Amino acid sequence: MTGRTEGPSGPLDVSTLEILAQRAATHPLCLDWEFRPDSISPRVLEIQLDDAQYPSFVTAVRVDVRWFVGGDYTVHYLEFRPNETWQCRWDRHPKPVGPREHFHPPPDASSDIASTPLESDHHLDILFELLEWVEDRIQTICE
Amino acid sequence: MSDRPGPPDATRQWDSDRTTFQRVYDLLVGTTEPASARQFAEWADCSENGARQALEQLVEMDIADSTGSRPALYRRNPSYFRWKRVETLAREHGANTLRARLEELISEDRKLQEKYDVPEPDAVVVADEPAENHDMLHDRWDDLTEWRTIRRDITILKRAIHRAESSKDGHVPSKT
Numbered sequence: 373m374t375g376r377t378e379g380p381s382g383p384l385d386v387s388t389l390e391i392l393a394q395r396a397a398t399h400p401l402c403l404d405w406e407f408r409p410d411s412i413s414p415r416v417l418e419i420q421l422d423d424a425q426y427p428s429f430v431t432a433v434r435v436d437v438r439w440f441v442g443g444d445y446t447v448h449y450l451e452f453r454p455n456e457t458w459q460c461r462w463d464r465h466p467k468p469v470g471p472r473e474h475f476h477p478p479p480d481a482s483s484d485i486a487s488t489p490l491e492s493d494h495h496l497d498i499l500f501e502l503l504e505w506v507e508d509r510i511q512t513i514c515e
Numbered sequence: 516m517s518d519r520p521g522p523p524d525a526t527r528q529w530d531s532d533r534t535t536f537q538r539v540y541d542l543l544v545g546t547t548e549p550a551s552a553r554q555f556a557e558w559a560d561c562s563e564n565g566a567r568q569a570l571e572q573l574v575e576m577d578i579a580d581s582t583g584s585r586p587a588l589y590r591r592n593p594s595y596f597r598w599k600r601v602e603t604l605a606r607e608h609g610a611n612t613l614r615a616r617l618e619e620l621i622s623e624d625r626k627l628q629e630k631y632d633v634p635e636p637d638a639v640v641v642a643d644e645p646a647e648n649h650d651m652l653h654d655r656w657d658d659l660t661e662w663r664t665i666r667r668d669i670t671i672l673k674r675a676i677h678r679a680e681s682s683k684d685g686h687v688p689s690k691t
Contacts, residue, residue, distance in 0.1 A: 380637075381656065383664040387596045388545040395541065398532060399525055412608060412616045413668040415661065440660055441547055465656050467649070483649045494558055495545035500525035507524075 381465055382441030389417045389439050392499050399503055401425070425510050429453055435502065439495060444472075447502055448481065449509075462502075535561040539569035543579055544596075549588030597671065604675035605682075613679060617672045620665050627662045636662035 386407075393405040396419050403422050407414035421433040436448040444464045451458040460478040467474075474485045492498045533541065538559040556566035570589045573579035578595050582588040604613060631639050636659050 380641075381660050381663075382547075383660065383667040385545070385547075386600060387591070391541050391544045395529060398528065410616070412604060412613065413620060413664070413672070415664065438660075439545070443545075443547070444660075463653075465653070467652060483653075485649060494542060496529065496541060497526070497558075500523055500529070503525040504523040 379442070379466075381444035384414065385439045385441045386414060388495050389414070389437065392437060392439065392495060393417055393419065395496060396499060396503070401503055401506055421506065426451070427513060430513070435506075437499075443495075445495075445498070447498065449502075449506070462498075530560055535559060535565045536569045536572070539566055540573065540578070543570070543573060543589065543591050546590045547593070549580075549582055549590045551586050551588055553586070555589065597674075600671055601674045601678055604672065605678035608675075608679075610676050610679040613672055613676045617669065617676065620669050620672065624662070624665050624669065627658060627665070630658070636666065 389407070396402045397405060401421050403420040405417060405419045408416050408418055415438070417437045417439075419435045419437065421435065423430055423433050426433060430451050430453060432452040434450045434452075436450065437445070439445045444466075445462075446465070447462040449460050456479075458479045459481045461476040461481045462473075463476065464473045466472060470485065471487060474487065476482055477484070477486045492501050529538065529541075538561065539555055542555060542558050552567035552570055553563050555570060556563040559566055567587075570579055570581070570587075574581045574589070577592055579589050580592045627636070628634060633639055639655075639659060641655070641659075
């Protein structure tokens with residue numbers, strides 16, 4: 373984002389997370405959302421996706437979003453199966469080496485960082501790109 | 516994700532569901548660093564004039580801050596969003612519930628002070644050691660962002676408790 377601070381990340385940005393939750397809720401992929409551990413002092417926004425659009429071995433799908441004042445974030449995609457969780461994560465946070473934006477690839481959100489970040493520069497575009505990525509993911513897994 | 520023709524479905528839906536004013540508002544909420552009306556117009560896919568009108572209206576409502584420079588730069592007004600959160604907490608939760616949660620936050624804050632042996636998150640010395648592995652850095656980043664969140668929320672909760680107690684039955688009346 374224009375002029376975005378490159379200093380340490382701020383506290384969790386609850387107002388921005390509320391907007392992300394409300395805009396996600398209008399999308400056909402999204403079933404519900406809630407703040408964890410509670411709405412008084414949230415730590416993460418959990419967005420439940422519609423597992424009916426996935427093959428039957430996927431029992432639940434969730435995206436955990438944390439957005440911080442100043443624009444840093446983590447977006448964590450989790451696909452629950454009987455014996456494992458297929459997952460990956462997009463991050464933007466300070467690092468001494470390498471790009472601030474990076475990707476922890478599936479199937480286990482490995483700490484081997486890949487350089488395919490979400491490319492958008494504001495919160496809603498990141499949500500929209502993520503939803504688009506989920507649509508592609510559903511197509512791939514259903515093939 | 517970048518070389519696709521036209522915007523993705525979710526963007527198109529947002530464009531058609533929300534008015535220009537609503538889209539500028541959605542964008543303003545996440546904007547903590549000043550940005551120009553031209554930048555907002557680009558994000559909201561509207562005219563620069565349309566973005567400026569929406570932003571000026573949001574400034575009038577005290578929801579946005581303007582630098583008053585040429586060109587003017589806009590960002591959300593942090594005190595408006597703090598006030599809004601205090602009001603929501605006071606309205607949706609009683610003073611007792613908020614007080615119990617405040618105690619938990621104070622205790623979490625104390626644990627982090629002990630773990631890092633400093634009084635506040637900004638006093639934690641972060642060595643820029645490239646040798647440190649990513650997981651370790653990520654864990655510490657988690658702790659520090661959580662600590663900043665706890666600190667901010669302690670202030671917000673104290674104000675919300677005060678607000679709830681200042682009304683007769685411990686609850687702020689619902690919006691009419």
